[in-house]
Amino acid sequence: MITYAAYFAFACYGAAMLMCLWKVAAADQIGDRILALDTMVINALALLVLYGLAFGTEIYFEVVLIIAMLGFVSTVAYARFLLRGNIIE
Amino acid sequence: MESLAEILISAGLVIGGIFGLVGSFGLIKLRDPMSRLHAPTKATTLGVGGTLIASMIHAPLFEGHLSFHELLITLFLFLTAPVTAFFIAKVHLHRNERPETLPTPGEDRLWATHDADRDGNRD
Numbered sequence: 001m002i003t004y005a006a007y008f009a010f011a012c013y014g015a016a017m018l019m020c021l022w023k024v025a026a027a028d029q030i031g032d033r034i035l036a037l038d039t040m041v042i043n044a045l046a047l048l049v050l051y052g053l054a055f056g057t058e059i060y061f062e063v064v065l066i067i068a069m070l071g072f073v074s075t076v077a078y079a080r081f082l083l084r085g086n087i088i089e
Numbered sequence: 090m091e092s093l094a095e096i097l098i099s100a101g102l103v104i105g106g107i108f109g110l111v112g113s114f115g116l117i118k119l120r121d122p123m124s125r126l127h128a129p130t131k132a133t134t135l136g137v138g139g140t141l142i143a144s145m146i147h148a149p150l151f152e153g154h155l156s157f158h159e160l161l162i163t164l165f166l167f168l169t170a171p172v173t174a175f176f177i178a179k180v181h182l183h184r185n186e187r188p189e190t191l192p193t194p195g196e197d198r199l200w201a202t203h204d205a206d207r208d209g210n211r212d
Contacts, residue, residue: 005099012106016113023117031180039129046137053144061158072169079176083183
């Protein structure tokens, strides 16, 4: 039962990442692109956690932590570049 | 006992997957930029939370060890999602709105992101 639930969640997050990718390609404003990239990072985190659960490995949790930090910092840096014109002043 | 844990883990996975799908669907479905901000930051965070809860139940029962990585990831995500949403909302205010189209902030000032335009270098 856990296997089928994990496959269902894999399908959900895969479709969610495709929607975010379409939004990155077809958005009409730059803020929506940042939002879609941030959502893609969160979906990638969920996919990695699911992979660790479904295949019984725990090496991916450190990867998840690093991707979470990188995603947050890159989103804030991009938004700050749009707001101020530079990142570190 | 074993089947109850399986039901809990499966429920967490399925609910988390549905929330993640709904969040990303709202990103392409909603019309207004400010309301588009709600769907990914709230629903997707809940979806990842459900997946992490399922993983936390799964580790001691099926792999035989406690796992606290999920608590760290949950804490980090729940702390950073509002900050990210705030920054993207500020980008929308900065690029799409003029001071005339916004409601007044209540004091004798403009909104902070437009105030920087007027007197040079204030944030």
